[in-house]
Amino acid sequence: MLFDALFLQLGYNASLVAIGAGFLGIAAGVTGTFLYLRKQALLSDAISHATLPGVGLAFVLMALVGGSGRFLPGLLLGAALSAGIGLLCVSALTRRTRLSEDSAIGAVLSVFFGFGIVILTVIQTMSTGRQAGLESFLLGSTAGMLFNDAVVIAAGGALTLLAVLLFRRPMGLVAFDPEYAAARGFNVARIDLVIMTLALAVTVVGLKIVGLILVVAMLIIPPVAARFWSDRMEVVALLSGLFGGLSGWAGAAISATAPALPTGPIIVLVCFGLFVLSLFLAPGRGLLAALTRHLRFQRRVHLRQGLLALAQGQPIYERLTLRLLRRAGLARADGVATDEGRARAAKALRDEKRWELVRSDPDFAAAALSYDGLAGIETVLTVDQIAEIDNRIGAPREVTS
Amino acid sequence: MSGAEFVPLSLPPLLIGILAAVACALPGNFLVLRKQALIGDAISHVVLPGIVVAFLVTGTVGAGPMMLGAMGSSVVAVGLIEAIRRLGRIEPGAAMGVTFTAMFAAGVLLLEQSDTSSVHLDVEHALYGNLESLIWLDAVGWQSLLDPVALAGLPPELPRIGLTCLFVIAFTSILWRPLKISTFDEGFAATAGMPTTLIGLALVIVAALTAVAAFDAVGSIIVIAMFICPPAAARLMTNRLETQIGWSVVFAVLSAALGYVLAGYGPLWLGRDNAVSAAGMIATVSGAILALAALFGPCRTRTGAPAS
Numbered sequence: 001m002l003f004d005a006l007f008l009q010l011g012y013n014a015s016l017v018a019i020g021a022g023f024l025g026i027a028a029g030v031t032g033t034f035l036y037l038r039k040q041a042l043l044s045d046a047i048s049h050a051t052l053p054g055v056g057l058a059f060v061l062m063a064l065v066g067g068s069g070r071f072l073p074g075l076l077l078g079a080a081l082s083a084g085i086g087l088l089c090v091s092a093l094t095r096r097t098r099l100s101e102d103s104a105i106g107a108v109l110s111v112f113f114g115f116g117i118v119i120l121t122v123i124q125t126m127s128t129g130r131q132a133g134l135e136s137f138l139l140g141s142t143a144g145m146l147f148n149d150a151v152v153i154a155a156g157g158a159l160t161l162l163a164v165l166l167f168r169r170p171m172g173l174v175a176f177d178p179e180y181a182a183a184r185g186f187n188v189a190r191i192d193l194v195i196m197t198l199a200l201a202v203t204v205v206g207l208k209i210v211g212l213i214l215v216v217a218m219l220i221i222p223p224v225a226a227r228f229w230s231d232r233m234e235v236v237a238l239l240s241g242l243f244g245g246l247s248g249w250a251g252a253a254i255s256a257t258a259p260a261l262p263t264g265p266i267i268v269l270v271c272f273g274l275f276v277l278s279l280f281l282a283p284g285r286g287l288l289a290a291l292t293r294h295l296r297f298q299r300r301v302h303l304r305q306g307l308l309a310l311a312q313g314q315p316i317y318e319r320l321t322l323r324l325l326r327r328a329g330l331a332r333a334d335g336v337a338t339d340e341g342r343a344r345a346a347k348a349l350r351d352e353k354r355w356e357l358v359r360s361d362p363d364f365a366a367a368a369l370s371y372d373g374l375a376g377i378e379t380v381l382t383v384d385q386i387a388e389i390d391n392r393i394g395a396p397r398e399v400t401s
Numbered sequence: 402m403s404g405a406e407f408v409p410l411s412l413p414p415l416l417i418g419i420l421a422a423v424a425c426a427l428p429g430n431f432l433v434l435r436k437q438a439l440i441g442d443a444i445s446h447v448v449l450p451g452i453v454v455a456f457l458v459t460g461t462v463g464a465g466p467m468m469l470g471a472m473g474s475s476v477v478a479v480g481l482i483e484a485i486r487r488l489g490r491i492e493p494g495a496a497m498g499v500t501f502t503a504m505f506a507a508g509v510l511l512l513e514q515s516d517t518s519s520v521h522l523d524v525e526h527a528l529y530g531n532l533e534s535l536i537w538l539d540a541v542g543w544q545s546l547l548d549p550v551a552l553a554g555l556p557p558e559l560p561r562i563g564l565t566c567l568f569v570i571a572f573t574s575i576l577w578r579p580l581k582i583s584t585f586d587e588g589f590a591a592t593a594g595m596p597t598t599l600i601g602l603a604l605v606i607v608a609a610l611t612a613v614a615a616f617d618a619v620g621s622i623i624v625i626a627m628f629i630c631p632p633a634a635a636r637l638m639t640n641r642l643e644t645q646i647g648w649s650v651v652f653a654v655l656s657a658a659l660g661y662v663l664a665g666y667g668p669l670w671l672g673r674d675n676a677v678s679a680a681g682m683i684a685t686v687s688g689a690i691l692a693l694a695a696l697f698g699p700c701r702t703r704t705g706a707p708a709s
Contacts, residue, residue: 041495042439097695098703102494103438103633107691110442110626114684117529117622118664118677125675139509213446214509217502224495260513268506275499279489287488 014256016150017142021209021248021267023157028202028215029222029244030164033237034195036223037175042105043090043196044219048203048212049109050086051079052116055137055207059123070133072149072208076156079137080204086112087196140211140264142252149208156205160198164237167194172233209252210264217268218244225275228282247271299324300374304348306330310337311349351377354389409540413556414532415661418623418683420559421615422653424566425627427573428608430646433632434584439497440605441628444612445621446501447478449508457515464557468613475609478504530620532661532679535559558618565614572607573646580604581642620680627653630687637698656687 035041058078062071086108093104120134133141164171173181174191182188199219206215226239251267280287298320306321307330316322316335325331330341337345354377358364370380377386425441432438448471455470478500486496539545539554546552573580583590583597591597612624635648660683665676695701 036495039492039494041492041498045439045442045498093695097637097698097701099433099633099636099695100436100438102436103433103629103636106438106442106625106629107633107688110622110629110684111688111691114622114626114681114688117681118685121675121678121681122668125673214502214506216498217506220495220498220502224489224491224499227491228489262509262513265506265509265513268502269510272499272503272506275503279485285490 011256013142013145014253016147017145017209017256017263018249018252020145020150020153020157021142021252021263022245023154023248024202024206024209025218025222025244025246025248025267025271026241027157027160027164027244028206028218028248029226029240029242030237031160031195031198031202032219032244033223033226033233033240034164034171034175035199035219036227037172037233037236038192038195040101040195041220041224042102043087044199044203045216046086046090046105046109046112047083047196047200048207048215049116050083050112051204051207051212052082052113052137053119054078054080054082054116055134056116056119056123057082059134060119060126063126072146072152075137076152076204076207079207080200082112083200083203087200136211137207138211138213139262140207140209140214142209142255142263145208153205153208156201160201160205161241163194163198163201167191167198168234168237171195176233209248210267214264214268217271218248221268221271221275222247225271225278228278228285231284243271243274247274303328304374307341307345307348308352310341311345350393353393354386357389357392408542408545409537411661411665412540413537413559414535414679415658417535417556417559417562417618418532418657418661418679419654420562420566421619421623422627422631422657422683423650424562424569424611425615425624426631426649426653427569427646428604428611429628429632430635430642430649431580431584431604432608432628433636434642435601435604437605438629438633439494440608441612441625443478443482443497443501444475444609445616445624446505447474447508448613448616448621450474450504450511451477451508453508453511453515457511464561464617467617471613471616472609474504475613476606479605479609529622529678529680530616530618532619532623533665533676535618562614562618565611569607569611572603576600576603585642619683622684623657623680626684626687627656630684630691631656634687634691634694634698637694637701640700652687652690656683656690660684660686 032041032044035044055075055078058075059070061078062068062074089108090101090104093099093107094101099107123134170181170186170191171194173184173186174188174195178188181191202219203212203215206218210218222240222244223236225243226236229239230236247267247270251270252263254270255261255263255266278286283289302318302321303324306316306318306325309316309321310325310331316325316331322331322333322335325341326333329338330344331337355371358377358381359368359371364381364385367380367385381389429438429441432440451470451472451474452467453470454474455466458470459466481500481504482493482496485491485499486493489496491499535556535558537545537551537555539551541551579590579595579600582593583595583600587597590600608628612621612628615624615627631649631652632645634652635645638648639645661679663686664679664682667682668676
């Protein structure tokens, strides 16, 4: 059943929704990357909530002039206009007054949303009797999606993607270092505006499928997940688009398999699942990688300290150290060194002595910087240098214990 | 309008709206100054799964379990945001965005999966609240305010939000000095020996508590608006925190009263016969007040800072 849905075998409507959601996810993921790197992820929250009055007013307007009122491009145009006004309000409040950006975002999103609800209640009482079903824009609804709607969504997503492709260099520059971008002659304010307009476009396109409360997730979660996997902006943007597209497509497919699985929330939860996977599994920044790094480091420290203790004939009480030494075949269960252990211990102690000299001699200042108590001296100094140090220390002696 | 009509139909919702607005605006002042204004937004999204789980466990829509569930999920959300921020080294805004959208989605999914058709529990209710329906049927006029029998029939939301409001006032006045100092100069507060992390956490928890209590009565949209708009407008009126809090309370009361009246009677004055959403109208009025403050407030610009 799920496989049928994933490979678009579950009927016309389900296929339309899956394709549309996939396109939307790709566009949202790629666009969201720049928003996230610019540290303005939550701006999308203001954008999405500010679409509601526009949707309502567009409906009223179209109904008044005798149209059906549910004409999707008209509604989306209204949404885009009012979201644009919301964006202008946020930037005016941040620039012209002393309010910080988060207050401006919160104020705009709550006020616009409240005003939108006022308009929705007006529509509910309109005499036309045509129940608008505009509530579906809150949480998205894919049940009655038409071919034209899917085309609007796919085309909008594709256009957004194209714009991102065109503006990726300046947008990346501004996201990482606005001052440098300004010094290079880029108009930072205008590029910021481009980023926001693209986010706005994705939001408006996504209204129909995931709804205005959850479309934010499509802009925020994929880039955050993708950021775990790479430090290169292009890779992050591509991965983010991949995650977004995957969750849109898989989410829509899953929701088509059963009646009580609303599309928007399922897409967001699939997205969140990808985020959790990234959080744990990503190499480098992921939790598991960090944990193994930490454990490996811990083992090296314990082993080194254990060897030094063996070399100086001190008893070892620390359990982990003892276990590590025994597992490496360097010591017996009672803490007495094996032959190999004695050899390694002697070398460790001798290295320590060598390091002592390196760190006290200004000639070796550069090499002394890489001393961390763990690195073998032969990885830092040449054979000749070590020989010279050994000359000063004297010949090796046998470990007596 | 006569008391016989006003007291049962309009007085309780009006009072509830005003109390909720004030209760939200007080902690909102500190949240706005600490650049944590969006906490209210996040909380109002994450309480949904908590409320649905509480319903699924108890099978009723009683206020107690709902509040517990909402509190529980707020705490889970705060923990999750912190965990994602620290473990993943992600900036706080994005961590918040990831958490609240995912939890809200989970809430909607749970709601759709469970059979809630028999009870009044849906997403729209959570968003708009049901301020207009909180009527006091036992009242016959102003004299009912002194009648203990009639008073027993007050909507339970009224005493609940009243208590919350009192609690918030007590919290702010008792912790006034530490709150003020740690908000303006966290470093100094820490050197003076104040547990700044604890104070910040307490503020967030009080905000969550207020949000949950107000949420039950008036819906999330008023909660978000009242956390931010009146304090933000008040911030543009003065440079003193004491005065700012005074202004924010005035603005909150004004938004709630004016918004309720406009929603209930505005359409009548325009010749239409159906009221519009009071919650939405209150948020709209608070936004209008903020807009006026941003245009004409005496302290609206940054002083001393470069005009970038």
